[in-house]
Amino acid sequence: MTEGITEGITEGVSQQGEVAVRASLKPKAEEVFRGLWVSLFYSGRVSGKTVLVCSSGRKEGASTVACGLAVVGAAPAGAARVALVDFNLRAPALHKLLRVNQGPGIGEIVLEGMAPESVAQQVNSGLDVYTVGKADNKLFELLRADALEKFFRTLSNGYDYVIVDSAPVNQFPDAEILARVVKDVVLVARTENTPREAVAQAKKRVEASGGTVAGLVLNLRTYPIPKFLYSRI
Numbered sequence: 001m002t003e004g005i006t007e008g009i010t011e012g013v014s015q016q017g018e019v020a021v022r023a024s025l026k027p028k029a030e031e032v033f034r035g036l037w038v039s040l041f042y043s044g045r046v047s048g049k050t051v052l053v054c055s056s057g058r059k060e061g062a063s064t065v066a067c068g069l070a071v072v073g074a075a076p077a078g079a080a081r082v083a084l085v086d087f088n089l090r091a092p093a094l095h096k097l098l099r100v101n102q103g104p105g106i107g108e109i110v111l112e113g114m115a116p117e118s119v120a121q122q123v124n125s126g127l128d129v130y131t132v133g134k135a136d137n138k139l140f141e142l143l144r145a146d147a148l149e150k151f152f153r154t155l156s157n158g159y160d161y162v163i164v165d166s167a168p169v170n171q172f173p174d175a176e177i178l179a180r181v182v183k184d185v186v187l188v189a190r191t192e193n194t195p196r197e198a199v200a201q202a203k204k205r206v207e208a209s210g211g212t213v214a215g216l217v218l219n220l221r222t223y224p225i226p227k228f229l230y231s232r233i
Contacts (some may be wrong), residue, residue: 023071023098023123033072036065036217041073041161045214046184050152050162052211054175055188056202057168061219062188063093066165073161074127080160083120084129089139089174090167092132098123105133110147116154128159143177152181169202179211188217 025033040046053066063086070084085106086094095102100121108114111134120128135142155162164182169175179185185206189199203213 033068037073050182052164052182052185054166054169056170056198060188060190063165065188065217066163067097070163082127083155083159083162085164086132088165088167089135095131103133105131107133107135110142148181169205176209179206179209183211184214185211186215191218
């Protein structure tokens with residue numbers, strides 16, 4: 001399984017009068033995310049170019065991992081076109097991490113028929129983010145299979161890679177529904193905090209929906225050996 005330390009949070013600085021929002025990673029985080037990207041897309045772990053990122057429960061860092069993957073995947077500028085999609089309909093966070101507008105987004109695309117390119121927000125060269133936008137109380141309309149397939153097919157035709165953030169799989173059905181369309185799934189677990197039984201349950205839910213768990217990211221994994229041993233080395 002894939003392991004990584006997500007220490008550096010994505011930094012976004014809005015530039016008035018400019019098209020893009022400059023986003024970067026702290027050096028140590030960039031190194032980790034590059035390793036994760038290579039492990040996913042260049043080792044045969046995933047079957048396609050679209051990956052769903054989710055966790056078993058809340059506050060485990062799935063949105064940060066999705067964001068970091070997208071940023072590093074589009075760097076250096078122009079190396080690849082990456083779409084970062086916020087499908088965490090319950091608690092959208094990508095617009096906050098990258099400091100872009102909350103909408104319009106996928107709500108307007110799926111429910112109102114807006115063209116995806118008209119709502120894409122550019123973050124650096126080669127990286128576009130699709131926020132949740134206007135979801136209101138129509139969550140399950142956004143998760144209809146036919147609408148999802150059309151939306152992701154459009155993105156797949158327009159980008160080299162698509163990274164999707166979703167709600168916790170053990171708490172909401174969203175990720176299970178998405179896994180029917182986006183087959184490759186990366187689970188995020190907070191080290192020494194998330195029970196292994198919860199991760200096992202999340203894996204079972206994903207696989208029951210037709211998805212495949214491509215890897216597990218151990219978030220906030222600071223010490224590869226017990227901390228107290230470092231004083232004896």
